[in-house]
Amino acid sequence: MNHQSMPDIQPMTPDDHADFAAMMLRTPGVVLRTADGYAATQRYLERNAGLSFVARPAEGKGIVGCAMAGHDGRRGYLQHVMVDPDYRHLGLAKTMVERCLAALLDAGIEKVHLDTLADNHQAHRFWRHLGWADRRDEIVKFSRVLVEDDNA
Numbered sequence: 073m074n075h076q077s078m079p080d081i082q083p084m085t086p087d088d089h090a091d092f093a094a095m096m097l098r099t100p101g102v103v104l105r106t107a108d109g110y111a112a113t114q115r116y117l118e119r120n121a122g123l124s125f126v127a128r129p130a131e132g133k134g135i136v137g138c139a140m141a142g143h144d145g146r147r148g149y150l151q152h153v154m155v156d157p158d159y160r161h162l163g164l165a166k167t168m169v170e171r172c173l174a175a176l177l178d179a180g181i182e183k184v185h186l187d188t189l190a191d192n193h194q195a196h197r198f199w200r201h202l203g204w205a206d207r208r209d210e211i212v213k214f215s216r217v218l219v220e221d222d223n224a
């Protein structure tokens with residue numbers, strides 16, 4: 073790492089949205105959807121207060137990592153886990169994910185799901201390394217878009 077200090081991990085707020093969206097756009101393996109706009113992100117963070125985190129370097133502006141989590145009262149969901157290349161392999165993603173999972177467990181959530189793109193093999197290796205199970209052959213996921221937006 074060419075940087076002075078480890079980034080701080082802080083709760084994500086709506087003020088992080090511009091930095092978050094910029095990071096999504098520069099990070100291969102994740103896809104920025106219409107649902108990642110400011111209003112929807114603000115709503116998500118309000119509904120899931122204290123469950124999402126960003127990593128912010130002391131010496132610079134912006135964020136270099138993110139992990140978002142939410143739940144529906146029954147199951148938890150992890151989203152948008154990413155770390156900028158200069159800050160990888162420092163334990164940032166693992167620490168942010170642990171913070172998300174601890175907060176979900178505190179909220180009474182005992183099982184957490186996440187989606188990855190089928191061709192994001194480095195992410196698959198990462199999740200397996202952290203002990204996540206990918207044997208969900210019994211599940212077929214269906215989705216339906218309720219508006220005229222191919223990127224909803």
Ligand SMILES: CC(C)(COP(=O)(O)OP(=O)(O)OC[C@H]1O[C@@H](n2cnc3c(N)ncnc32)[C@H](O)[C@@H]1OP(=O)(O)O)[C@@H](O)C(=O)NCCC(=O)NCCS
Pocket residue numbers: 099100101102152153154155156159160161162163164165166167187188189192194195197198201202
């Ligand atoms: C996947 C990603 C979030 C990992 O971030 P990171 O901060 O480098 O990960 P960490 O440093 O916390 O690594 C935690 C552990 O996983 C290991 N690890 C990290 N990346 C790995 C990978 N691609 N494959 C296998 N293991 C990996 C680390 O060596 C470390 O192991 P240890 O705890 O035994 O020492 C990062 O590479 C990234 O942002 N990728 C692009 C975005 C993406 O695909 N996100 C996932 C969307 S589902």
